[in-house]
Amino acid sequence: MSRPEVADNVEALRAQIRDWRRHGQRVAMVPTMGALHEGHLSLIRIAREKAERCVVSIFVNPAQFAPTEDLDKYPRQLARDLDMLATVKADLAFTPTVGAMYPAGFATKISVGGPSAGLESDFRPTFFEGVATVVAKLFLQATPDCAVFGEKDYQQLCVVRQLCRDLDLPVEIVGAPTIRDAYGLAMSSRNAYLGDAELQTARRLNVILREAAAALAGNAGQKDATDEATSSLIAAGFQKVDYVEARESLTLAPWRPDRAGRVLAAAWLGQTRLIDNVEVPTA
Numbered sequence: 001m002s003r004p005e006v007a008d009n010v011e012a013l014r015a016q017i018r019d020w021r022r023h024g025q026r027v028a029m030v031p032t033m034g035a036l037h038e039g040h041l042s043l044i045r046i047a048r049e050k051a052e053r054c055v056v057s058i059f060v061n062p063a064q065f066a067p068t069e070d071l072d073k074y075p076r077q078l079a080r081d082l083d084m085l086a087t088v089k090a091d092l093a094f095t096p097t098v099g100a101m102y103p104a105g106f107a108t109k110i111s112v113g114g115p116s117a118g119l120e121s122d123f124r125p126t127f128f129e130g131v132a133t134v135v136a137k138l139f140l141q142a143t144p145d146c147a148v149f150g151e152k153d154y155q156q157l158c159v160v161r162q163l164c165r166d167l168d169l170p171v172e173i174v175g176a177p178t179i180r181d182a183y184g185l186a187m188s189s190r191n192a193y194l195g196d197a198e199l200q201t202a203r204r205l206n207v208i209l210r211e212a213a214a215a216l217a218g219n220a221g222q223k224d225a226t227d228e229a230t231s232s233l234i235a236a237g238f239q240k241v242d243y244v245e246a247r248e249s250l251t252l253a254p255w256r257p258d259r260a261g262r263v264l265a266a267a268w269l270g271q272t273r274l275i276d277n278v279e280v281p282t283a
Contacts, residue, residue, distance in 0.1 A: 001086040026051035029144035034058040035075035035189035039179040043148040057094040064130030115158035115252040146172035201237035217281040242266040
């Protein structure tokens with residue numbers, strides 16, 4: 001298996017994509033921050049089904065990290081990532097530098113309302129501005145026909161869809177199911193920070209969220225269900241719970257029992273912040 005071609009600047013990226021277009025090929029994109037795992041590979045497999053060509057961006061985006069967050073220690077392992085991309089036959093890795101993405105004098109930020117309200121924004125107020133800005137740049141640089149994002153970052157997926165609708169970006173956004181380990185823990189690059197004991201605790205997160213979702217499907221009160229989930233997470237060993245909330249699946253507005261719903265949560269184990277979400281079962 002050979003590694004994909006690598007483009008580390010926009011000119012090289014666009015030249016390769018122009019060549020694909022000349023041959024009438026459809027292009028899919030999977031934006032990532034590297035430190036790839038099976039969850040990312042599942043997105044690339046879906047992208048390969050959607051298009052003849054697949055470009056994977058690997059860029060740790062400083063604009064979505066607050067000064068107190070883990071930008072400096074976020075894992076960077078490009079050689080390993082390229083080896084993993086070879087296993088799923090990605091065609092091109094786009095690996096721009098920070099200076100290329102945010103050159104001197106860069107002054108534009110994109111703010112998306114609607115689904116960005118609350119949840120992550122209550123605790124990471126600049127996060128979705130950073131996400132929207134870098135995703136818009138990637139889409140303008142690569143001009144993909146479609147892009148695949150994981151449902152594990154569910155609010156991000158909704159924000160990207162809103163971005164494309166509002167700015168008429170001609171990119172089909174494909175949501176991909178969360179990939180979990182044998183115990184149901186959502187795969188994440190940050191799982192690498194967890195010690196063995198913390199990993200055992202982390203695997204309780206999805207179980208407790210599913211219990212909350214089942215309670216809501218059984219007509220439990222929203223506050224009762226989410227408060228119980230919060231208490232259960234603390235009892236399981238999480239040091240702090242940022243939120244457990246029920247929201248509408250499409251808009252992330254406050255959930256109503258007659259609408260498709262998601263239970264979303266963020267909680268801390270030591271210095272590691274984990275997020276997850278589950279669907280509220282329907283009859």
